[in-house]
Amino acid sequence: xxxxxxxxxxxxxxxxxxxxxxxxxxxxxxxxxxxxxxxxxxxxxxxxxxxxxxxxxxxxxxxxxxxxxxxxxxxxxxxxxxxxxxxxxxxxxxxxxxxxxxxxxxxxxxxxxxxxxxxxxxxxxxxxxxxxxxxxxxxxxxxxxxxxxxxxxxxxxxxxxxxxxxxxxxxxxxxxxxxxxxxxxxxxxxxxxxxxxxxxxxxxxxxxxxxxxxxxxxxxxxxxxxxxxxxxxxxxxxxxxxxxxxxxxxxxxxxxxxxxxxxxxxxxxxxxxxxxxxxxxxxxxxxxxxxxxx
Amino acid sequence: xxxxxxxxxxxxxxxxxxxxxxxxxxxxxxxxxxxxxxxxxxxxxxxxxxxxxxxxxxxxxxxxxxxxxxxxxxxxxxxxxxxxxxxxxxxxxxxxxxxxxxxxxxxxxxxxxxxxxxxxxxxxxxxxxxxxxxxxxxxxxxxxxxxxxxxxxxxxxxxxxxxxxxxxxxxxxxxxxxxxxxxxxxxxxxxxxxxxxxxxxxxxxxxxxxxxx
Ligand code: HEM
Ligand code: SF4
Numbered sequence: 001x002x003x004x005x006x007x008x009x010x011x012x013x014x015x016x017x018x019x020x021x022x023x024x025x026x027x028x029x030x031x032x033x034x035x036x037x038x039x040x041x042x043x044x045x046x047x048x049x050x051x052x053x054x055x056x057x058x059x060x061x062x063x064x065x066x067x068x069x070x071x072x073x074x075x076x077x078x079x080x081x082x083x084x085x086x087x088x089x090x091x092x093x094x095x096x097x098x099x100x101x102x103x104x105x106x107x108x109x110x111x112x113x114x115x116x117x118x119x120x121x122x123x124x125x126x127x128x129x130x131x132x133x134x135x136x137x138x139x140x141x142x143x144x145x146x147x148x149x150x151x152x153x154x155x156x157x158x159x160x161x162x163x164x165x166x167x168x169x170x171x172x173x174x175x176x177x178x179x180x181x182x183x184x185x186x187x188x189x190x191x192x193x194x195x196x197x198x199x200x201x202x203x204x205x206x207x208x209x210x211x212x213x214x215x216x217x218x219x220x221x222x223x224x225x226x227x228x229x230x231x232x233x234x235x236x237x238x239x240x241x242x243x244x245x246x247x248x249x250x251x252x253x254x255x256x257x258x259x260x261x262x263x264x265x266x267x268x269x270x271x272x273x274x275x276x277x278x279x280x281x282x283x284x285x286x287x288x289x290x291x292x293x294x
Numbered sequence: 295x296x297x298x299x300x301x302x303x304x305x306x307x308x309x310x311x312x313x314x315x316x317x318x319x320x321x322x323x324x325x326x327x328x329x330x331x332x333x334x335x336x337x338x339x340x341x342x343x344x345x346x347x348x349x350x351x352x353x354x355x356x357x358x359x360x361x362x363x364x365x366x367x368x369x370x371x372x373x374x375x376x377x378x379x380x381x382x383x384x385x386x387x388x389x390x391x392x393x394x395x396x397x398x399x400x401x402x403x404x405x406x407x408x409x410x411x412x413x414x415x416x417x418x419x420x421x422x423x424x425x426x427x428x429x430x431x432x433x434x435x436x437x438x439x440x441x442x443x444x445x446x447x448x449x450x451x452x453x454x455x456x457x458x459x460x461x462x463x464x465x466x467x468x469x470x471x472x473x474x475x476x477x478x479x480x481x482x483x484x485x486x487x488x489x490x491x492x493x494x495x496x497x498x499x500x501x502x503x504x505x506x507x
Contacts, residue, residue: 014336014339015336016336016337113332113333113334113336113339114339114348115336115339132348134342134348134349134351134352135349135352135353135434135435136333136352136434137432137434137438137446138333138450140443140446141443141446141447141450146443150434150435152435155349155434155435247444247447249444249447249448249450249451250447252451253447253450253451253454258334258335259335259337261334261335261454261458262334262335262337262338264458264462265458265461265462265465268462268465268466269465272465272466272469272473275394275469275473276469276472276473279394279395279396280396281473281474281475282393282396282473282474282475283475283476284475284476284487284489284490284493284494
């Protein structure tokens, strides 16, 4: 992947020179997950493991429909089920397809210390180039959505690739292809936003006053978006953050302080050397005898 | 004088065991520092080549750090008493400008360590403590999974800042040893000259030679 699409790489982890910029006008793509249309059948989960050749170990039922219980190195997408009580006392399922959001400003990429282990393509997809991964887990600290998982088998981080391999040859992601209710759509980000707004209008007509598209601007928008029935309460969708942002700790750690600190370390060595050549060594001169000082 | 003193004209400053400890810590510190810096900023990533690539650097760094810290602890216990604050320290710091400017008129009654050396000692103690604690928290795959992501974020910042402080202290420490002639041999051969001791550490000199109090 990395070499095939290198002209399309617009951001590369731990790289301080510009990536190739020749191509222009590559359309931004996005996946839109319409939570209101999702029936929780998990066909997308199956399609994801099938296309990517991933198989999760068979686990235990933990008392909810979530299965497996969490994202993992082998589970890149997962339906999370929240049973909510409505104002009128009735119950409703909020079923969220969890996985990488493909942030426009990806915290994982910012945090990664290994050159080229995480890239962002011109179309907006954030991809882990696993052969460059060193297994430090910094991406986990960078991600505002708690997505990347380190494999116990090979100590490399994994997450949804938005089927970058399929998208590169003009196919839609496996989950999109398989969804029986067309709750998952894929196309240009503009088209998806437009379609999302149409769905929001429909939902509002049906009484979901707070319906909305989830495209959080704190991370520059995302290339995986949701249509939520209750966009005013994203937290109700099993921990979807209301205002996701790269943590301030991570901003400080990976921000301006680093190049300055690196420069200061170098300058301190240079300073010491210059001190030596300007002031000379500190030598005990011959006059000092047995502690008889001036 | 101890019988290991190599000659009557020289004073024993460090016993073989202390010298060995010091250099084990030094080698460990350099290896931990170089491997850690590789992750600190992309401009240092080339250092992973010294350790067999990114994966190996990531694996080795914490092990090196912990082994180094174990030796460091013993060193600290052995050097602790001589590094407790004393009256001469403030006096020494008040002359810092003259000392650094190489215009020293020694008047502080310095013991085995001067104020600057004690400062380096305590900065190292605190920063290495912070490094070992946060480093273990960050250690994958063994310990990091037990902590929440917020703790990990804090730990990595504290680790990076402490490493920066420790490395700066190390630059000061190494340069001071090179700059003050006759010092390196204290750690390589164990001995210093009478003149060196009387000039830089008069109180210590009187103590070890038993000369006028
Ligand atoms: C004492 C035991 C130590 C442990 C257990 C430890 C552990 C770690 C771990 C787990 C990391 C994250 C990267 C990785 O997984 O390898 C790390 C990063 C780092 N370590 Fe250590 N370390 C120790 C000591 C040191 C020392 C003595 C130094 C410097 C003198 C140092 C400097 C660094 C630096 C600069 C980083 C990169 C931080 C960043 O990315 O901002 N470490 N250490
Ligand atoms: S959701 Fe997390 S893993 Fe995905 S792009 Fe954003 S920061 Fe990276």
